Amino acid sequence: MYSRIEVFFKSEFPDPLGNTIRSEIEAFGFPGVTSVRVHQVYIIFGNVSKHDLDTIARKLFVDTVTQRYQYNGDTVTHRGMSDRSPFHIIEISRKPGVMDPAELSILKALRDIGIHVDGIKTAQKYIINGNLSRETVHTIATRVLANTKIEDIFVYPEMPDYNHGNIHYTFKKNFVPLLDADNARLEEISRLGQLSLNLQEMQAIQGYYRSLKREPADVELETIAQTWSEHCIHKTLKGIIDFNGNRIDNLLRNTIMRVTEELDKPWCVSVFKDNAGIIQFDDCYNICFKVETHNHPSAIEPYGGANTGVGGVIRDIMGTGLGGKPILNTDIFCFGLPDTPLDKIPKGVLHPKRVMKGVVAGVRDYGNRMGIPTSNGAVFFDERYIGNPLVFCGTVGIIPKNKCQKEARPDDLIVVVGGRTGRDGIHGATFSSVELHDRSEQISGGAVQIGNAITEKALLDALLQARDKGLYTCITDCGAGGLSSAIGEMGENLGAIVYLEKVPLKYEGLSYSEIWISESQERMVLAVPPEKESEILHVFETENVEATVIGRFTRDRILRLMYNSQGVGEIEMNFLHKGIPRLERKAVWHRRVFEEPVLSEKEDYGFDVKKILSAWNVCSKEWIIRQYDHEVQGGSVLKPLQGIQNDGPGDACIIIPVLGSRKGIIVSNGMNPRYGDIDPYHMAASAIDEALRQIIAVGGSLKQVALLDNFCWGNTNKPDRLGSLVMAAQACYDIALAYGTPFISGKDSLNNEFVTDKETIVIPPTLLISAISVMEDVRNAxxxxxxxxxxxxxxxxxxxxxxxxxxxxxxxxxxxxxxxxxxxxxxxxxxxxxxxxxxxxxxxxxxxxxxxxxxxxxxxxxxxxxxxxxxxxxxxxxxxxxxxxxxxxxxxxxxxxxxxxxxxxxxxxxxxxxxxxxxxxxxxxxxxxxxxxxxxxxxxxxxxxxxxxxxxxxxxxx
The missing domain is CATH 3.90.650.10 (PurM-like C-terminal domain)
Structure with a gap:
């Protein structure tokens, strides 16, 4: 049983969201819409009285000055519309299992006012006035209003049927028949299971289980797939590459990591071994910095992909050492051209303007709600990003000098803290390791996650208290691979036993395997000494953050998974982390030759200057920047927009991590994918130079500058793609060594290609270089x-x-x-x-x-x-x-x-x-x-x- 409350603006007031939607509909080429009104719909499950519905509406949902509400009324409502004009009604709601942060907030508010309900669901109803065909209305619903990957659409007279019933799960331990599988069957198992493992890797797994003389359990195979994913282990950069006849054993170690080792800067505290790199700052604190990518999820669902990209990299800082405090966000985006005609959009692809707006909103909402300034970034456009937008999310944190090391110990309790576990994010790590295509939304829709910044803010506050009280020995975030990666990494040298039925769930019906690999957001894993259990649980309880003991670390280097007293998985840590066969690939690179233009000289170049200023990659990004909070935490010195009207494009940002100090940090970035079309070596060199000269431009120096690399490439199984990556990595070594600027962290995202029925759209080779510098006196800005x-x-x-x-x-x-x-x-x-x-x-x-x-x-x-x-x-x-x-x-x-x-x-x-x-x-x-x-x-x-x-x-x- 459920009731509906609909909230809408009174007819005498304009509808701001409706007017925005009308403009969007017109911008996408649908004329004839005279007005749009929007109703916010709340579906309340349970036996709720009329009096309680009135109380809920008035206390929680309605501004009685400008809005009205109705409950349990007709689903066809068109207040404020002309009776002589045709109207069309579209109602949109989240698909079952897709998290909605508003629902959690409403449930908490209802508890606070003493009203009990069984559940809440939200929806939006759009009443569109205009003479439109049903086909046009459906196109508007799918192209402008809804994302069909995560939302259900109902076009009147369809009647939404909101079923709140739980899905019950019946336990059954599943095995995958692998031992006798031939090569074709091994590849089929990988493909159908979305494991993203190649034949050589599947053969290695088969050999391991043949030695055990048993078939693998489904959860074991999933665990190996997450751990061995390109996203988690960077197996291409760590593999063996034959480059134009030269053998490179571990490209990452021979370029990016090698330069840091050779420079051997004493101010580098922790590099390439934790969730973020750490450098020295002052006598009390160090600085940590990490930049991640969240590309494929942002292509599927831009808001959720970018939202959780930010949330994930913030948790990287929270999981660095024994926990850093996030103090700054930086975000860099690559999109298709915003003015791309609709008929040029490949099947299965969202329009670039739609992607851009969703990504910006996702970044904005997470950073602003967490109270972290977003003060640095960039935006790049190219038609080749149309199927694969790139979303780089970075966070800087501050951490006490004595909290930079961590190590789980035998018999430590495994405690999961923060959000609950659902189906969102299933196969996220393996999904990020494959190419996209027009059916990605159907196959990989479960990889989409929706974040809740309010939950993460409470989690952060509780973690910092527990850290300062010394209540845990190790921490990491549940990122790619969920619990499987987090616990697997923490327990690599120990072993662990996990009781999956103890993991708090968002709803019933999850299998033990789904619980284990879900990438639901706002979760972290702690290693807690048994004697600290009651104290740490109390700290989280006082901050209204859920904390649950789900297992313990052992001494036998075996990962054991239990579900309701049944053993459902058992893997040796050595095989899990070291059993993957080394990739061996060929790489080639030959310089392309383009037409060298001979342009006529002019008497006046003013038109050219204005044309370049109006180019997508040069024009003002003020529309984006102004949506971010740059002032929160009070440490901003130099912000993204500068000048007499605060609207000129700054080179880098400066903030003060410790209020009252004159010591600051500078954050900048460099990237120019178009250079990579000509020569990826010089593209990478120029990216480093650009990031460094931005630091110099705002008053910094090269005295203490650290770099981060983020490689986003196409399918590196193809020798020409891999060859350009090798060239760029070599430039990173050469230029960073010469400038004396070590790399402290990085991330790669490969297979950024979109396969259509006509062609494969490959992103340009894209290298983001982020730079962070310690500034002795911010008065020199x-x-x-x-x-x-x-x-x-x-x-x-x-x-x-x-x-x-x-x-x-x-x-x-x-x-x-x-x-x-x-x-x-x-x-x-x-x-x-x-x-x-x-x-x-x-x-x-x-x-x-x-x-x-x-x-x-x-x-x-x-x-x-x-x-x-x-x-x-x-x-x-x-x-x-x-x-x-x-x-x-x-x-x-x-x-x-x-x-x-x-x-x-x-x-x-x-x-x-x-x-x-x-x-x-x-x-x-x-x-x-x-x-x-x-x-x-x-x-x-x-x-x-x-x-x-x-x-x-x-x-x-x-």
Whole structure:
């Protein structure tokens, strides 16, 4: 039995959400909709009186000034609609088993006001006014309003049937017939079970169980699949690669990890062995940093995928050492083009604009609700991301120096804390290890998770209390693979026994195998000494966080799984963690040659400057940034948007981890996938250089900078894809070693391809480099907006004829070949000189030259500061003779900065930069104009800075 409460705006008031939906419907190409009204629906299960329904509505759901409500009324409601216009009703609700955080909050609120119900479900009812066909209404429902992967749709006169009945589970221990299977059958078992294991791996498992003379239990096979997944073990980067005839044994160890070992920085506390990398900060605290990817889930369900990507990386910080406190989020996204026509969207793919809005909302809601500032990020667009959006989520944390080490001990209790376990996230780790296709939503819909930031915030508060009281010896999060990976990793050198029936569930009906591999969110696993059991349970109880003992660690290095006194699984830890056969793959790389354009020179390049400013990868991301809280926790020094109106594009963010201190940290990132089309080596080198020069631009130095790598590639079973990955990894070693910047953590995400009935869409090779730097005195911070007329403008660094992969070529439809390269010897001199100038506080503003080159960098500084610039290209320091104005305007050569200096400081500044290439190219002027004279001293750019700003801001003014 259930009752319905519907809440809606009074007819005399506008419906904000309805108006937004109407605009979205029009934007997707469906004219004829005159209005949309939205009803929020609450389905309440149980025998609830009319009086209680009134109380629930008035106390919890309704703003009585602007809203009305009805309960147990007609499902066809069209208040506020014209009786003469046709209307259409669509009702949307979450599928069974898909978590809705609102439901949990409502249940808690009902308990607080003393009303008992059996359960709650929410839905949204959209009443669309307009002359539309039923086919159009259905298209609107599936393309604009609902995500069919996680939501059910009912179009009137269909009547929703909300059944609250529980699904009961009847225990049956299942085995998988593997011992006598031939190779074809082994591959079939892997495919049908979504194990994502290759034939060699399935043969290794078969050999192991033949030695035991028994068939594997289903839960054992699932455990091995999660542990051996590409997502968890990085088996490609750790495998054996034949690259153009050269044998590479463990690419990761020979590049990314090797540079850190060779640099041997004493301030690196923990690298590549915990949930996040740790570096020293001050006498009391260290800093930890991790960046994860959540690509495939975000393709299936953008909000939930990004939401849980953020939640997961926050838990990485909470699970580093004995627990860090998250203090900063950074998020970088890659999407298909937002203006892609509907008829160009492959089957099974969400529209890029829909993906983008869902991803941004997911990141926004989780970070804001957790009270963690999101102060750094970037967005990239390319048509090849249409089937595989990339969602990079990063978190920085602070941790006491004496809490950075952890180790579970024999006889420690296994305690699961936080959220309950459901079916969300089943096969998440293995799902992330395969290509996507048009049936991924049907096959892998169970891999979608929905997060609950409020639960995680309470979990964080309780964990920090328990940490400071010394109540546990080890901690990790339930990420990919759920309990199977968390307990399997913690107990690798011990062994463990787990009683799966003790795991708290969201609802009945889960099998023991589902409980074990579910990736339900907001859960962590602790190793607790038996004598601390009652105290730690009390700490969690006082914070209303569920904590349950579900087993203990042993000494025999065997993982044993029990369910209601029945043994359902038993695996040797040695085989689980070391039994996987090494991958052996071939890799090749040959440089592609693109058409080298010969563009006609122009008298006026103002149109080109505005066109690049309006390009998707350059234009303002203010629509995204403003949705994030940058001020929470009170440590923000330099935020993403800067200038007189706080809307100019900053280079990096600065925060103070310990309030009251002058010591801060700088976080930046570098990425340019288009360079990878030409040469992945130089793409990776440029990404490192960009991340480092952003740190220098805001007032930092190279004294203590650590890097993180995130490789997102296509199917590395294909030699050309793997070859480009090898090239990029080698560049990471070479450039990081030369700059003296160790890697402390990283993550790879492979198989980012989408298979259609016509083609395979492969993402461009994409490497994100994140950088974190300790800043001794945040008072040295420098923003990018120019400050006052009369100040001098310098271009620091060497400009080369490097337009390959540039935005200038791209807006004209070309790629080119002369990709920007990195000269580390020169780069070190430039960055060190600018750091010294910052320390002497003689730099008024600084902005690194990246996308769009000098012209775009100058335009951004000008409209951010509200002043103009008068510049002359003939003063630029170049490598060799450059005779073209467009090359000087738009080259994206590395390690270059535009710097503003007061006239009285020019001698002091030039003394600092005398050994590096530079040019004093102009000055700040009071007129709101960007004026640039070309090589012939003729004016080639003459634009009002506010016209430039409008070009930059308008594309994403949604």
């Amino acid at each position: 420098v923003s990018m907006d120019i400050k006052e007329p009369g100040n001098l403008i310098y271009l620091i660094g060497l400009t080369r004829a490097e337009l390959g992969g540039s935005h200038y070529y791209h807006v004209h439809g070309y790629t080119g070949n002369n990709v920007p390269k990195v000269d580390v010897t020169l780069g070190m001199k430039i960055m060190n000189a600018l750091s010294e100038a910052t320390n002497q506080r003689i730099i008024r503003s600084c902005h690194d030259c990246s996308e769009g080159g000098l012209a775009v960098t100058a335009a951004e500084m000008a409209f951010a500061g509200g002043y103009g610039m008068l510049l002359n290209l003939s003063a630029i320091a170049t490598e060799g003779q450059i005779h073209r104005n467009d090359t000087l305007l738009f080259s994206e050569s590395n390690t270059r900065f535009i710097v503003e200096v007061r006239p009285e400081h020019h001698k002091q500044f030039e003394a600092l930069i005398k050994d590096i290439p530079y040019g004093m190219i102009g000055k700040v002027i009071g007129e709101p104009l960007l004026k640039i004279n070309g090589l012939n001293n003729r004016l080639i750019v003459h634009e009002n800075i506010y016209d430039l700003k409008e070009a930059w801001q308008s594309p994403l003014r949604w």
